[in-house]
Amino acid sequence: MGNGATxxxxxxxxxxxxxxxxxxxxxxxLASLPTSLSRSQCIVYNNNEIIICGGVRKRACYSYHxxxxxxxxxxxxxxxxxxxxxxxxxxxxxxxxxxxxxxITLLSFGGMFKHTLVMKYVSVWESHITKKRGCNEWLPFIxxxxxxxxSIGRYHDVxxxxxxIVGGNSNNLLFITYSPKNIDIFDLNTxxxxxxxxxxxxxxxxxxxxxxxxxxxxxxxxxxxLFFKNTGLSIIYNEKKNNFQxxxxxxxxxxxxxxxYGYVCINDVILFFGGDDDLESRALKDVYKYSIKQxxxxxxxxxxxxxxxxxxxxxxxxxxxVHIIGGFDGKNVMATHMKVKMGQWMNEETExxxxxxxxxxxxxxxxxxxxxVEKMEKGNGFSIKSLK
Numbered sequence: 001m002g003n004g005a006t007x008x009x010x011x012x013x014x015x016x017x018x019x020x021x022x023x024x025x026x027x028x029x030l031a032s033l034p035t036s037l038s039r040s041q042c043i044v045y046n047n048n049e050i051i052i053c054g055g056v057r058k059r060a061c062y063s064y065h066x067x068x069x070x071x072x073x074x075x076x077x078x079x080x081x082x083x084x085x086x087x088x089x090x091x092x093x094x095x096x097x098x099x100x101x102x103x104i105t106l107l108s109f110g111g112m113f114k115h116t117l118v119m120k121y122v123s124v125w126e127s128h129i130t131k132k133r134g135c136n137e138w139l140p141f142i143x144x145x146x147x148x149x150x151s152i153g154r155y156h157d158v159x160x161x162x163x164x165i166v167g168g169n170s171n172n173l174l175f176i177t178y179s180p181k182n183i184d185i186f187d188l189n190t191x192x193x194x195x196x197x198x199x200x201x202x203x204x205x206x207x208x209x210x211x212x213x214x215x216x217x218x219x220x221x222x223x224x225x226l227f228f229k230n231t232g233l234s235i236i237y238n239e240k241k242n243n244f245q246x247x248x249x250x251x252x253x254x255x256x257x258x259x260x261y262g263y264v265c266i267n268d269v270i271l272f273f274g275g276d277d278d279l280e281s282r283a284l285k286d287v288y289k290y291s292i293k294q295x296x297x298x299x300x301x302x303x304x305x306x307x308x309x310x311x312x313x314x315x316x317x318x319x320x321x322v323h324i325i326g327g328f329d330g331k332n333v334m335a336t337h338m339k340v341k342m343g344q345w346m347n348e349e350t351e352x353x354x355x356x357x358x359x360x361x362x363x364x365x366x367x368x369x370x371x372x373v374e375k376m377e378k379g380n381g382f383s384i385k386s387l388k
């Protein structure tokens with residue numbers, strides 16, 4: 001009887017797009033998503049909810065309750081909205097006296113077929129909370145001063161696979177990075193663009209890593225980091241001067257072909273999970289750590305239990321667990337939902353990890369020497385190869 005039940009459950013998991021996971025893995029399998037999802041967008045709400053906002057050609061939005069391990073439907077995007085590579089951010093209040101702690105505002109925009117919508121979300125799990133009219137549904141973004149319809153994204157902007165961050169001294173600046181090499185700033189107070197700039201990079205970015213670093217002492221300075229394949233960039237924006245400063249960051253050799261990874265940033269560490277290397281498999285298991293303060297990379301000995309790309313990695317409210325939501329395993333779009341303790345990635349390096357770090361340092365020195373030789377060749381107007 002027990003074996004039969006186990007077999008039935010296994011079949012159900014396979015149908016849901018879930019593969020078997022090593023029981024010794026630190027990753028804990030959670031309840032399957034209500035539907036398979038790739039390139040979703042997720043936001044943490046209060047202590048116990050993760051809001052899941054659609055995915056590629058999937059309009060339904062759900063709330064996942066971290067204690068109940070259950071999902072509830074919130075709403076769906078309007079029928080005229082097709083999602084492919086969209087972005088969702090939580091708008092932050094500049095006031096320290098925001099009394100309505102039960103309500104947050106989400107902004108959804110961009111994608112291959114651009115849209116600009118907002119949702120005022122109130123928990124679908126708390127029946128005692130009064131829900132105002134218009135809550136928990138996607139509505140057009142309207143300027144309340146003159147009732148003007150707001151659209152983020154110009155006609156020629158390629159917003160598929162864009163990434164965005166809310167920052168600024170008053171949490172009123174929307175930093176948008178998108179293909180091919182663009183960074184824009186949209187002021188959420190004036191509802192106008194205030195900066196259009198070009199990133200000094202070689203790659204055309206999409207489905208990249210874009211995070212806000214820790215707050216600088218100077219409140220007018222915003223520091224961000226961007227990673228995509230072999231591109232690593234430190235981006236500093238001065239709010240008073242309305243200008244950018246860019247500095248290159250070295251990307252470790254073994255992740256230089258990766259993009260579409262899941263990533264989280266906590267304190268001065270960025271974790272990269274899985275990704276796509278543009279090769280036949282299109283999904284990877286590797287996990288990496290980049291220390292912002294030390295400017296150092298590390299590849300973990302522990303990998304994802306399954307190969308994944310195009311998924312969401314998100315920290316819970318208390319930064320205790322990293323949740324891995326949906327994705328693509330190289331063949332199928334998945335309904336997988338896992339979590340792993342954040343502390344798992346803060347342990348001392350294993351011997352294997354130390355060996356990787358040593359090897360990477362050797363490769364780094366070789367790169368440095370090669371760059372110096374090339375610089376000398378250009379400066380002297382001859383090639384060392386010609387002397388052979």
